[in-house]
Amino acid sequence: MDQTCDVVVLGAGSTGENVADIVVRGGLSAVLVEPELVGGECSYWACMPSKALLRGTEVLAEARSVDGAAQAVTGEQDVAATLARRSSFTSHWDDSGQVEWVAGAGIDLLRGTGRLDGERTVVVTAEDGTRTRLTARHAVAVCTGSQSATPPIDGLGDVDSWGPREATSATAVPARLLVLGGGYVGCELATAWQALGSQVTVLQRGDRLLPRLEPQAGNAVAESLRKAGVDVRLGTEVTAARRDGTEVVLTTGDGEEFRGEEVLVATGRAARTSDIGAETVGLEPGEYLSVDATLQAEGRPWLYGVGDVNGRSQLTHMGKYQARQAGAAIVARARGERVGTGSWSPFVATADDVAVPSVVFTDPQVASVGRTAAEAEEAGLPHRVVEYPLGSVAGASLFADGYEGTAIAVVDTEREVLLGMTFVGPAVAELLHAATIAVVGEVPIARLWHAVPAYPTISEIWLRLLETYRG
Structure with missing residues (x-):
């Protein structure tokens, strides 16, 4: 069968859904192609189920940290109820609700595996073998995302390991889990499964956890995990894996062995481009797509790589952001309009460069945006690091008895604007968007003095950081 439309979107995860929605709202037609569940990784195997697994632990920790409330907590977390609540957030891995949304948005959905077959052409093979050839008048957007990467460890491919999908959808708690x-x-998943009753061991090749963030973040999370009973091993190089009956055995370079019922491989992600027909348009299968600021593939004005598949920032909210920008660019170009590429153009994704916000939902939480001190140093930017204990802020001491946390600001001393901000502590995720606005908007330090934080809230940390900076 042959079909023509304005835009073909490969991948119906949150990124692909948003690209299709934007172009349809702009008056174009779109076909979403998806071989699995509509809604993708975030809805069923990543953001939503993982945070549902963590939330009960977080609430209990908050209650136990307030005298008076702590006495009311007389039991432990109900594992079955937690897993059931997790499953409810995935709609029990049923995508009918999202399929209904797609139809309501005026987007066509084609179930099957889509492969590029030359310029502006995609061939979709359905489960029953039926093939449909789609031709796009204007654009093909590749939104196939990323997948868990398996490191080159001898025997690891033969032990039936967990990836993030298995770890977020498991129906029983493993007695011992190797991460x-x-x-x-x-x-995050070490935090979740330890709290639900698993004995967890984390094996990290580097010298600290969360290596891309400020060192204080990884150090605080490691300390907290250890207090919770997790065996955190840093500087540990795993060289071999094998099955011994019902156990997985991991062996390090120095001969030490670690045993568990399951092993979760969480060492990184790889582009999901191995089987999308990349070679038919001169691209390398398995590689990330190289794109410009409008998410357009270099040398291929009809092809867009949006979200994880371009390797720029593998976070759901950044994929959605890129989708909005790419969708707007596709619509404008289809209308013959000029697509501006300035920093604040509605058609470009510039936040990926220096203003990516992220939250690690561990205990403590880690919320960050912009450059770390190390990144500012590497970029040769004149900067100063300002650090302040969150527990010294009145709002934090009210939030939890013995509140411990840290706020770290990286300030450009030449332009007097924030380059980056990191918060480490309970419930700091909700502080992040204010920091994101300050970094993206390059709000001058002098003007931030007039953004008065309400008392007594944890946001008073802004005042303390400014006071420290001024000395």
């Missing part, structure tokens, strides 16, 4: 990797996924 390979100490990044966002490894730290």
Whole structure:
């Protein structure tokens, strides 16, 4: 079968859905192509189920940290209820609600595996073998995302390991869980499963957890995990894996062995481009798509790489942001309009450069945006680091008895604007957007003095940081 439309979108995750929605709102037609669940990784195997697994632990920790409320907590977390609540947030891995939304938005959905087949052409193979050839008048947007990458460890491919999908959808708590990797996924899921009753061991090759963030963040999370009973091993190089009956055995370079019922591989992500027909348009299968600021593939004005697939910033909210920008650019170009590429153009994704916000939902939470001190140093920017204990702020001491946390500001001393901000502590996620606005808007330090934080809230940390900076 042959079909023509304005835009073909490969991948119906949150990024692809947003690209399709934007172009349809702009008056174009769009076909979404998806071989799995509509809604993608975030809805079923990442953001939503992982945060649902963590939320009960977070609430209990908050209650236990306030005298008076702590006495009311007389039991432990109900594991079955927590797993059931997690499953409710994935709609029990049923995408009918999202399919209904797609139809209501005026977007066509084609179930099957889509592969590029030359310029502006996609061939979709359905589960029953039926093939449909789609031709796009204006654009093909590749939004196929990323997948868990398996490190080159001898035997690891033969032990039936968990990836993030298995770890967020498991229906039973493993007695012992080995976690390979100490990044966002490894730290969050170690926190979740330890709290639900698993004995967790984290094996991190580097010398600290959360290596892309400020050192204080990784140090605080490591300390908290250890207090919770997690065995955190830093500087540990796993060289081999094998099954021994019902156990997985991981062996390090120095011969030490670690055993568990399951092993979660959380060492990184790889572009999901191996089987999308990249070679038919001169691209390398398995590689991230190289794109410009409007998410247009270099040398291919009809092709867009949006979200994880371009490797710029593998976070759901950044994928949605890129989708909005790419969708707007596709619509404008289809109308023959000029697409501006200035820093604040509605058609470009510039936040990816220096203003990516992220939250690690561990205990403590880590919320960050912009450059770290190390990144500012590497970029050769004149800067000063200002640090202040969050527990010294009245709002924090009211939030939790013995509140511990840190706020770290990286200030450009030449332009007197924020380059980056990191918060480490309970419930700091809700502080992040104010910091994001300050970084993106390059709000002068002198003007931030007039953004008065309400008392007594944790946001008073802004005043304390400014006072410290001024000396």
